[in-house]
Amino acid sequence: MVVLSVPAEVTVILLDIEGTTTPIAFVKDILFPYIKENVKGYLETHWEEEECQQDVSLLRKQAEEDSHLDGAVPIPAASGDGADELEQLIQAVVDNVCWQMSLDRKTTALKQLQGHMWRAAFKAGHVKAEFFEDVVPAVRKWREAGMKVYIYSSGSVEAQKLLFGHSTEGDILELVDGHFDTNIGHKVESESYRKIANSIGCSTNNILFLTDVTLEASAAEEADVHVAVVVRPGNAGLTDDEKTYYSLITSFSELYLPSST
Ligand SMILES: CSCCC(=O)C(=O)COP(=O)(O)O
Numbered sequence: 001m002v003v004l005s006v007p008a009e010v011t012v013i014l015l016d017i018e019g020t021t022t023p024i025a026f027v028k029d030i031l032f033p034y035i036k037e038n039v040k041g042y043l044e045t046h047w048e049e050e051e052c053q054q055d056v057s058l059l060r061k062q063a064e065e066d067s068h069l070d071g072a073v074p075i076p077a078a079s080g081d082g083a084d085e086l087e088q089l090i091q092a093v094v095d096n097v098c099w100q101m102s103l104d105r106k107t108t109a110l111k112q113l114q115g116h117m118w119r120a121a122f123k124a125g126h127v128k129a130e131f132f133e134d135v136v137p138a139v140r141k142w143r144e145a146g147m148k149v150y151i152y153s154s155g156s157v158e159a160q161k162l163l164f165g166h167s168t169e170g171d172i173l174e175l176v177d178g179h180f181d182t183n184i185g186h187k188v189e190s191e192s193y194r195k196i197a198n199s200i201g202c203s204t205n206n207i208l209f210l211t212d213v214t215l216e217a218s219a220a221e222e223a224d225v226h227v228a229v230v231v232r233p234g235n236a237g238l239t240d241d242e243k244t245y246y247s248l249i250t251s252f253s254e255l256y257l258p259s260s261t
């Protein structure tokens with residue numbers, strides 16, 4: 001087995017979710033279709049609620065920022081003018097969400113609505129999150145060795161907690177010391193990793209970030225974070241240069257902590 005030694009200065013392991021702890025197929029084949037199939041009904045049912053109105057406002061703001069993009073779908077302001085207008089407005093939000101999802105966009109607005117929609121599905125037990133089989137044993141071992149374990153995903157913190165709280169391995173939320181999402185900044189921006197270190201109360205070089213996406217690895221590395229790229233079944237392929245440049249692991253069990261036996 002290939003072994004990657006974790007530098008002695010690392011005290012925090014920061015984990016991406018999709019493609020790292022969890023198969024991309026679970027997100028693409030289960031979580032995302034749930035949104036596409038249910039978004040219209042969800043908006044119709046919850047429209048009057050404060051949380052839903054906040055989600056729509058955030059999506060509208062994002063739509064304004066996206067107005068220069070090809071195929072962007074605007075969300076008009078509500079004038080409160082009857083059932084027809086409401087139907088058109090809801091349809092515009094549905095179209096906007098579907099457009100963003102067709103591009104796999106990671107906007108905070110989209111991720112916030114998705115998290116709120118998944119809540120009902122997870123809590124009713126209709127969906128259980130999948131984790132690669134090496135994930136839970138490795139995280140337990142790291143924590144026993146004194147490591148802190150944090151999550152940084154484009155999925156909202158609320159969605160992250162749903163995944164860890166309702167998984168095929170049971171409720172494993174207690175294995176995580178804290179969560180970050182795009183409210184701290186985007187994963188392809190190095191400043192986000194400086195802010196995460198600051199929020200945890202450590203230096204960036206105390207963090208090892210595990211992700212499947214080399215753009216994220218590169219941004220983290222620019223902030224002096226240690227990185228390893230995770231190669232999992234179903235992940236996007238890497239170029240030969242990326243394979244040579246980055247430390248690669250195919251399982252969390254390949255990480256060797258000098259402090260552990
Ligand atoms: C954690 S919620 C479901 C996954 C999701 O919506 C997503 O965008 C995952 O992106 P990641 O940054 O974990 O690759």
Ligand SMILES: [Mg+2]
Pocket residue numbers: 016017018019020211212213
């Ligand atoms: Mg990922």
